Amino acid sequence: SVQAHKEEENPEKAMEVNGPTPVPDSYDYDLIVIGGGSGGLAASKEAAKYGKKVMVLDFVTPTPQGNSWGLGGTCVNVGCIPKKLMHQAALLGQALQDSRKFGWQFTEEVKHNWMTMTESVQNYIGSLNWGYRVALRDTKVTYENAYGEFVGSHTIKATNKKGVEKLYTAERFIIATGERPRYLGIPGDKEYCISSDDLFSLPYCPGRTLVVGASYVALECAGFLAGLGLDVTVMVRSILLRGFDQDMANRIGEYMKEHGVNFLREFVPIKVEQVEEGTPGKLKVTAKSTTGDQEIEGEYNTVLLAIGRDPCTRKIGLDKVGVNINEKTGKIPVNDEEQTNVPYIYAIGDILQDKLELTPVAIQAGRLLVRRLYAGATTKCDYVNVPTTVFTPLEYGACGYSEETAVEKFGEENIEVYHSHFWPLEWTVPSRDNNKCYAKIICNIQDNERVIGFHVLGPNAGEVTQGFAAAIKCGLTKEQLDSTVGIHPVCAEV
Amino acid sequence: GTTWGLGGTCVNVGCIPKKLMHQAALLGSALKDAQHYGWNISQPVQHTWSVMAQGVQNYVKSLNWGHRVQLQEKKVKYFNIKGSFSDPHTVRGLTKAGKETVVTADNIVIATGGRPKYPTHVAGALEYGITSDDLFWLKKSPGKTIPSFILYVSLECAGFLTGIGLDTTVMMRSVPLRGFDQAQMASLVTEHMESYGTKFLKRCYPLKVEKLESDRLQVTWKNADLDNEETDSFNTVMWAVGRTPDIKTLNLETVGVKTNPETGKIIVDASEATSVPHIYAVGDITEGRPELTPTAIAAGKLLAQRLFGQSAELMDYDNVPTTVFTPLEYGCVGLSEEAAVQRHGSENIEVYHAYYKPLEFTVAERDATQCYMKMVCLREREQRILGLHFIGPNAGEVIQGFALGIKCGATYPQMMKTVGIHPTCAEEVTKLHITKRSGLDATVTGC
Numbered sequence: 001s002v003q004a005h006k007e008e009e010n011p012e013k014a015m016e017v018n019g020p021t022p023v024p025d026s027y028d029y030d031l032i033v034i035g036g037g038s039g040g041l042a043a044s045k046e047a048a049k050y051g052k053k054v055m056v057l058d059f060v061t062p063t064p065q066g067n068s069w070g071l072g073g074t075c076v077n078v079g080c081i082p083k084k085l086m087h088q089a090a091l092l093g094q095a096l097q098d099s100r101k102f103g104w105q106f107t108e109e110v111k112h113n114w115m116t117m118t119e120s121v122q123n124y125i126g127s128l129n130w131g132y133r134v135a136l137r138d139t140k141v142t143y144e145n146a147y148g149e150f151v152g153s154h155t156i157k158a159t160n161k162k163g164v165e166k167l168y169t170a171e172r173f174i175i176a177t178g179e180r181p182r183y184l185g186i187p188g189d190k191e192y193c194i195s196s197d198d199l200f201s202l203p204y205c206p207g208r209t210l211v212v213g214a215s216y217v218a219l220e221c222a223g224f225l226a227g228l229g230l231d232v233t234v235m236v237r238s239i240l241l242r243g244f245d246q247d248m249a250n251r252i253g254e255y256m257k258e259h260g261v262n263f264l265r266e267f268v269p270i271k272v273e274q275v276e277e278g279t280p281g282k283l284k285v286t287a288k289s290t291t292g293d294q295e296i297e298g299e300y301n302t303v304l305l306a307i308g309r310d311p312c313t314r315k316i317g318l319d320k321v322g323v324n325i326n327e328k329t330g331k332i333p334v335n336d337e338e339q340t341n342v343p344y345i346y347a348i349g350d351i352l353q354d355k356l357e358l359t360p361v362a363i364q365a366g367r368l369l370v371r372r373l374y375a376g377a378t379t380k381c382d383y384v385n386v387p388t389t390v391f392t393p394l395e396y397g398a399c400g401y402s403e404e405t406a407v408e409k410f411g412e413e414n415i416e417v418y419h420s421h422f423w424p425l426e427w428t429v430p431s432r433d434n435n436k437c438y439a440k441i442i443c444n445i446q447d448n449e450r451v452i453g454f455h456v457l458g459p460n461a462g463e464v465t466q467g468f469a470a471a472i473k474c475g476l477t478k479e480q481l482d483s484t485v486g487i488h489p490v491c492a493e494v
Numbered sequence: 495g496t497t498w499g500l501g502g503t504c505v506n507v508g509c510i511p512k513k514l515m516h517q518a519a520l521l522g523s524a525l526k527d528a529q530h531y532g533w534n535i536s537q538p539v540q541h542t543w544s545v546m547a548q549g550v551q552n553y554v555k556s557l558n559w560g561h562r563v564q565l566q567e568k569k570v571k572y573f574n575i576k577g578s579f580s581d582p583h584t585v586r587g588l589t590k591a592g593k594e595t596v597v598t599a600d601n602i603v604i605a606t607g608g609r610p611k612y613p614t615h616v617a618g619a620l621e622y623g624i625t626s627d628d629l630f631w632l633k634k635s636p637g638k639t640i641p642s643f644i645l646y647v648s649l650e651c652a653g654f655l656t657g658i659g660l661d662t663t664v665m666m667r668s669v670p671l672r673g674f675d676q677a678q679m680a681s682l683v684t685e686h687m688e689s690y691g692t693k694f695l696k697r698c699y700p701l702k703v704e705k706l707e708s709d710r711l712q713v714t715w716k717n718a719d720l721d722n723e724e725t726d727s728f729n730t731v732m733w734a735v736g737r738t739p740d741i742k743t744l745n746l747e748t749v750g751v752k753t754n755p756e757t758g759k760i761i762v763d764a765s766e767a768t769s770v771p772h773i774y775a776v777g778d779i780t781e782g783r784p785e786l787t788p789t790a791i792a793a794g795k796l797l798a799q800r801l802f803g804q805s806a807e808l809m810d811y812d813n814v815p816t817t818v819f820t821p822l823e824y825g826c827v828g829l830s831e832e833a834a835v836q837r838h839g840s841e842n843i844e845v846y847h848a849y850y851k852p853l854e855f856t857v858a859e860r861d862a863t864q865c866y867m868k869m870v871c872l873r874e875r876e877q878r879i880l881g882l883h884f885i886g887p888n889a890g891e892v893i894q895g896f897a898l899g900i901k902c903g904a905t906y907p908q909m910m911k912t913v914g915i916h917p918t919c920a921e922e923v924t925k926l927h928i929t930k931r932s933g934l935d936a937t938v939t940g941c
Contacts, residue, residue, distance in 0.1 A: 075916070080916050080917050081853065081917060084853055084854075084917050085531075085853065085854070085856075085857055088531065088853075088854045088857075089528075089531035089532060089533075092524055092527060092528040092531050092533060093528070093533060095521055095524040095525075095528070096524070096525065096528055096533060096535070098521060099518075099521035099522070099524065099525060100545075101545070101549050102514075102517065102518035102521050102545075102546050102549060103518055103541050103542045103543060103544075103545040103546030103547075103549070103658065104518075104521060104522065104525060104539060104540070104541050104542075105539065105540045105541070105542060105545075106525070106535050106536060106539045106540075107535065107536045110533055110534065110535055111533075111534050112532050112533050112534070113532040113533075113534055114532060115532075116530075116531075116532040117531050117532030117857075118532075120530055120531065120532075120857040121857060124856045124857055131939065135939070228532075358913070358916065359916045360913045360914040360915070360916045360921065361913055364913055382911050382913075385912075386913040387912075387913065387915050388915060389915050389918070397915065425510065425513050425514065425517075426513075426514070426517045428514070428553045429514055429517075429546075429549040429550060429553055430549075460888045460891045462915045462917075462918035462920065462921075463888045463891040463892045463918050463919060463920045464891045464892075464894065464895060465895065465915060465920075466892065466895060466896075466912075466914065466915050466918060466920030466921055466923065466924070467892065467893065467894055467895020467896035467897070467898065467899060467920060467923070468894075468895035468898060469895070469912050469913070469915070470895065470896055470898075470899040470904060470908070470909055470912040470923075470924065471895055471896070471898035471899035471901075471902055471904070473899075473908050473909075473911055473912045474899050474902035474903065474904045474905075474908050475902060476898055476899070476902050480898065480901050480902050481898060483810055483901065484813075484815075484897055484898045484901045485786070485788045485789050485792055485814045485815065485897075486788040486815075486894065487788070487815045487816060487817050487825065487890045487893060487894050487897070488504070488509050488786065488787045488788045489509050489510060489513050489890075490817065490888075490890035490891050490894060491891060492890065492891045492894030492895060493788065493890075493894060
């Protein structure tokens, strides 16, 4: 064990390059990755490329409703992928309405069939699960559908669905266990409420839905459910999209309100009771005001909790190997090389403290980490100016500082905000909202008017934002922005 | 006989109506996709040209109005007259009613744009054919249509006509999208259109157009491959064989403004000045400039700032991004692959490429065979990006931001350092890593 540690500290070890190297006699594997999600799979496939003996453990603890899924992690199964597809279904509903103004004719009444959509989405996810299993096999990564936890130095225990336990050792570990939705801790929450873990495979239409929370998960789900024609209410404790630019967050909320989503602001649920069984059944929710003593009641077919996610770090034996976690949040602090306080244990993805919870970040971090470990690379993951997009009915793309953070960091007199409303050409003929789309850039006056924040609210916000993020990475200034010719007619030219 | 209001080609018979009709066609595809996403729509679905045309034309008219109001607000005097030079500082013009007006000025800017060409050597071309100038103002559906030749105008129009359900054929003499990347992009665009339902008559050129008793048009053409003549009848024949600068009636020779004898375009220097010192020209009419609305706008503004403001800034015509709004859109900025090879030599450039599938196509069971992107870079140390090409949905939105990056001298390593937004099509640009040189399969697989 001491020997292994000495080898860890030897920089030459990290310089081992391509070609299969024999695993040190004491270990079963060069690398064991706990968690088969975006980060874990990217890291394990990368390590296999350098001839390393790699194992990936992935296990999904069923939801309180009994739901589970295949290999691929949150993004593929209960996150980005099904979310975007259902968002697309909702956008298509809007497209149907627009198309009449563009000359298309069909029956007045158009209804949406939840089962048709969900089946298509689940089929596609199934193909991705399968694809990942094949990819792991092809790259000779050993995959076990088992729950991994540390039991001692360099040793983990893997427990499969049937309860069979096996022990494995490895020279290094990467923890990529991700997160799961948080519950409220009120009567009836686990029995009757669902989370995003259940929504995308729900075998019946959710009907009249109460979404609890104001995270992007809450707003995106509320958004597409309303777009599919359902009666949706969002219960918000305080502000929308905490951590995002608040001006943009409020515009998103306004748009959703104008498009039929009900908001109950400054309330929290205190109990959920079942009125009627069924798929869906009927639930009664009692909520209390955060500003007074007022209590309200409401009846819904479905209650969707989206109040946050908690890292899966408390039950994986971290105490047995001495890995520090933030006791309050459960997140793991790492240095800028994704290393925990235990030198041979690394961590990537949503579980990291003070890092962004995004698939592309996890993938990037995982790949770069592995290249540093096994291919002599030195590049570290760049967490600065990572772009993101919230796929609410009116999409929001952002990169860099929010206006309030920029003011805080640089001072109001040192930043300049350029902004504009715009009306997508495609919205003119169907007479859709003509002053809702909006874009702003925040510039640092003292640094050559360098663009330090980019925000856009409008269709295809993700597609628009991606290129701007690349430009910001290149040190884009306002002058360069002004001298770039627009493509006409598109939203991005604004 | 078609005519229109204030605003020029873009607003009236170009970008704006084109994109709106392209949108109408895209919505047709969306209707098909919607079924897969659970929307119950009874088939078949019909398209009514007049509803679309009226929606589009009404919007265009609102823009005409908006422009007139703007000019008034900014105290610009607007004359609806056909102007021509009588001497270097004097313009005279006739109103529709025949009243003459004479205006003198210190500085004059010529921005008369271009108009579609007619292939006058083809019998019946002028009498029976229409152009893009007419297409967007038709009150009745064009029916079975044959846009001729292969500029982007032709492909875009053929694309949306097919999309709204019309029987459309494109006749092309040689290569599609001349001037755009020929190494792949042009043929991927036309391949997609073929699978989309547009018919192509390749290596054919028209000989004559005759009117039949039924009011249909009989078109006879030469098939260069088979070396024979073929014929078919259509409701509409649309010429998209190029545009010619609108200078004939300006009297440029009298004042000494030089034009390129081959193209007819006005020759200008880097400050948009013609051969006559106080006479300038901007837009489609100028020699050697991209024929795009945003460049005309930018050049015009900068010119005004140089003349009357304190600026010395010249217009930068390098790395101007553009998009062709065919059914599967093609956006690009910078050099085509062949231009890069020509300029730097193929050993000095690296082309990264990928075939990808937009997430939204999966559930919709749409074919993504032609969804493709490539980045042309210099091979030496810095690996500066010379050109970026993207075929897929929302190509314009994708390319715009990257054009900014290229303006900042973006390099391949900087692109790789940029984290992708997931799930989008644009993120694939930041993940490009397979080179053409490697010969490896460039299909993107999974997350």
